[in-house]
Amino acid sequence: MTKLKKDFYVREDVVQIAKDLLGKYLFTKIDGKLTAGIITETEAYAGITDKASHAYNNRRTNRTEIMFAEGGLTYVYLCYGIHHLFNVVTNIKDVPHAVLIRAVKPVEGIDVILKRRNIKMEEDISLLLKNTKNKIAGGPGTVSQALGIKTKHSGFDLTGDKIWIEDKGIKISKKDIITTPRIGVGYAGEDAKLLYRFVINL
DNA sequence: CGGCCGATCCACT
DNA sequence: GTGGATCGGCCGA
Numbered sequence: 001m002t003k004l005k006k007d008f009y010v011r012e013d014v015v016q017i018a019k020d021l022l023g024k025y026l027f028t029k030i031d032g033k034l035t036a037g038i039i040t041e042t043e044a045y046a047g048i049t050d051k052a053s054h055a056y057n058n059r060r061t062n063r064t065e066i067m068f069a070e071g072g073l074t075y076v077y078l079c080y081g082i083h084h085l086f087n088v089v090t091n092i093k094d095v096p097h098a099v100l101i102r103a104v105k106p107v108e109g110i111d112v113i114l115k116r117r118n119i120k121m122e123e124d125i126s127l128l129l130k131n132t133k134n135k136i137a138g139g140p141g142t143v144s145q146a147l148g149i150k151t152k153h154s155g156f157d158l159t160g161d162k163i164w165i166e167d168k169g170i171k172i173s174k175k176d177i178i179t180t181p182r183i184g185v186g187y188a189g190e191d192a193k194l195l196y197r198f199v200i201n202l
Numbered sequence: 203c204g205g206c207c208g209a210t211c212c213a214c215t
Numbered sequence: 216g217t218g219g220a221t222c223g224g225c226c227g228a
Contacts, residue, residue: 080207
């Protein structure tokens with residue numbers, strides 16, 4: 001196995017990191033249960049100059065403080081009072097960049113994942129997994145639910161043994177990456193137009 | 203301390 | 216296509 005190391009996350013270009021994360025395997029071992037999915041959708045959040053970022057204008061609060069740490073940590077927060085959204089902190093200390101993981105394709109611990117998502121075992125699971133619009137972990141809230149990630153898992157070390165990402169050699173060619181503006185950031189003015197969302201179809 | 207609102211999802215029409 | 220659910224974080228008083 002080739003777990004991504006600190007140097008992967010500490011790089012400067014958060015947009016490049018968001019693209020590089022496509023096709024990587026996101027693993028969690030939470031409550032003693034191993035689950036994983038292939039990352040199929042990401043969004044880049046470019047720190048203090050990015051109006052869509054929680055760290056815009058150098059805003060430091062108890063919640064956002066984690067993003068100011070050196071890259072390689074998790075940043076999990078609650079959205080709409082319900083959804084736990086999972087992010088990867090990148091860049092050097094005091095540069096609060098992050099990548100939101102918006103979708104994964106489950107590959108490990110499917111039974112656990114279905115249970116967590118409260119989805120009945122269907123006759124043909126592959127139907128549910130088809131394309132990135134899968135109902136199992138096809139949105140940022142459902143990714144966290146499927147993998148057992150909660151806000152209490154914010155600030156975890158991605159080189160540790162609870163939440164980590166592996167490179168299993170899947171090569172994503174440039175032409176297979178769909179690039180679009182980010183979702184749900186209409187309040188960010190001009191920055192809402194930035195092409196910071198990246199999707200692949202597996 | 204109170205009020206507002208969000209990097210969403212799902213059930214329903 | 217739409218609206219309700221639901222609550223922690225943030226900000227202003």
